[in-house]
Amino acid sequence: MGGRSLEETPTWAVAVVCFVLLTISIVIDHIFHLIGKWLKKKHKRALYESLEKIKSELMLLGFISLLLTVGQSVISRICISEKVAGTFHPCTHKTDHTRRLLPELFRSDHNQNLRRILAAGGTDKCAAQGKVPFVSSEGIHQLHIFIFVLAVFHVLYCILTLALGRAKMRRWKRWEEETKTAQYQFSHDPERFRFARETSFGRRHLSFWTQHTILVWIICFFRQFVRSVPKVDYLTLRHGFMMAHLGPQSRHKFDFRQYIKRSLEEDFKVVVEISPPIWFITVLFLLFHTHGWYSYLWLPFAPLIIVLLVGTKLQVIITKMGQRIQERGEVVKGMPLVQPGDDLFWFNKPRLILYLVNFVLFQNAFQLAYFSWTAVQFGMKSCFHSQTEDVVIKISMGVFVQFLCSYVTLPLYALVTQVV
Structure with missing residues (x-):
């Protein structure tokens, strides 16, 4: 130079x-x-x-x-x-x-x-x-630009992750306010006996398909796209938490949504952290962006597969909580009382799911940063974007994974793990 x-x-x-x-x-x-x-x-x-x-x-x-x-x-x-x-x-x-x-x-x-x-x-x-x-001076200069772009995307994805997660929880505010009404107290009479299958929670999670493991995973897979946290699940998990952790005098004035909101903020500390293993995997991702490896056909899908698997697992955990209710008896008194446990999670470690979410969000931000850097540095007509499907896949997967993980998976994780 x-x-x-x-x-x-x-x-x-x-x-x-x-x-x-x-x-x-x-x-x-x-x-x-x-x-x-x-x-x-x-x-x-x-x-x-x-x-x-x-x-x-x-x-x-x-x-x-x-x-x-x-x-x-x-x-x-x-x-x-x-x-x-x-x-x-x-x-x-x-x-x-x-x-x-x-x-x-x-x-x-x-x-x-x-x-x-x-x-x-x-x-x-x-x-x-x-x-x-080994690496030319011009190549090192371009790496400087990439580091700057990665820093910008890291900050942006952190802000977007928290904003989408809190936006999802904002929808739960109406349900929380409903629990303070007399109509709610009447419809959820604690002295009322019902069959477990006849409750709203039972009708959702205790059906013929819950007897087959494959069907459970298939149905739970699609549930994360349509009403990942319905009203009945929120209220049932809320009831299970309050019965396990609060006394009778403090239950009526406890704001469960605010508690989950604070829990999400605690989880956010893990989400924004970039651990050494994630850095090393990121270096491998750089290595895989090689001509002839068709990385655009599989690298953008790695975060997607993980976040879909995590979201499905969280839905399966809720369904298994419903199955445990029926295992304790066909008749329930009042609202169904869920019985959570660490054994419902992979390797009995609920935090493992949070680390997977952390990995997905950073890798998604990294791949979007890499795409933006190559587009600005070398142009959209360069070999980095020679395939039209490459551009479509990277942009669509980046936006979809960010939305799914921040708006669906992370709030669902905060809700399920707090009941545990």
């Missing part, structure tokens, strides 16, 4: 660039400070801790970018053979053309000027050995 060095650059130009970057950084830091101050004032401890985690994740991305800057010269001077460099390319056809063209350029006596220009960019050492840089 040619151009003037700082010793040939006016000091006013350097000062202006530094001033602009410093101003932007101070403004962003001040915005985070104001948000944190507001969260403290509203006693949103969990959200404040989530904000601190987001700041630390951004700091980590900034540190990675700094290491790239410091090590740019060292990395670009590492030489590898053309044969090795010709593997695992996102655009094999361009690479093959470049590999054929470069030796001809450097063997030609009429291209000495071009050779000196390339040498000024740090490639002379590798070219003299008939090799190519």
Whole structure:
């Protein structure tokens, strides 16, 4: 990469660039400070801790970018053979053309000027050995841009995840207010005896299909798309929680929706965190974006499959709670009383589902960030988007998974696990 060095650059130009970057950084830091101050004032401890985690994740991305800057010269001077460099390319056809063209350029006596220009960019050492840089300076610069885009998408998906989750819970407010009415108390008389199958919860979860495991999973799979949390499930799980954790005197004034809302905020701390295993899997995803692997046909579907499996499992857990009611007796007194337990979850670990949700949301944000970066950096006509179905799949899957996971799966998880 040619151009003037700082010793040939006016000091006013350097000062202006530094001033602009410093101003932007101070403004962003001040915005985070104001948000944190507001969260403290509203006693949103969990959200404040989530904000601190987001700041630390951004700091980590900034540190990675700094290491790239410091090590740019060292990395670009590492030489590898053309044969090795010709593997695992996102655009094999361009690479093959470049590999054929470069030796001809450097063997030609009429291209000495071009050779000196390339040498000024740090490639002379590798070219003299008939090799190519491990990662060129231009490639490292493009990685800087990708890190910035990933940071932006990480913040955006965190905001969108919390907003959609709270929007879903806003619909439960009407049901919660209904439990305070006399009509609700009359229709749910605690002294009334009914058959378990005749209750609203029983009619939904105690049918012929509940006797067959395959049918249970199939029906629960589709339930997450249509009324994932119906009124009867919410009220029954609410009743089970209050009977297990609250005394008779405090049940009538307890706001279960607010409790679940605070629970979602606690879970949000895990959702925004990017653990080392997730980072390593992300690196593998970068590796898989290789020409000939048709990654656009399967990588975007990995988060989708996981979130659908998790959503189905949560629906199955509610159905199994209904089956336990009938196992305790055909007749119930008052509302059906669910009997939860950790054994209903995979490996007896309810938090495992939350970690899977965390993985899905970050990988979805990463893939959307990668798509946006390649579209802006290389254009929509580049080899990254040479297939029309590639663009359609990535955008549609990204939007659908974000909505399904944030609006359906995460609130459902918060509801089910609190009853446990």
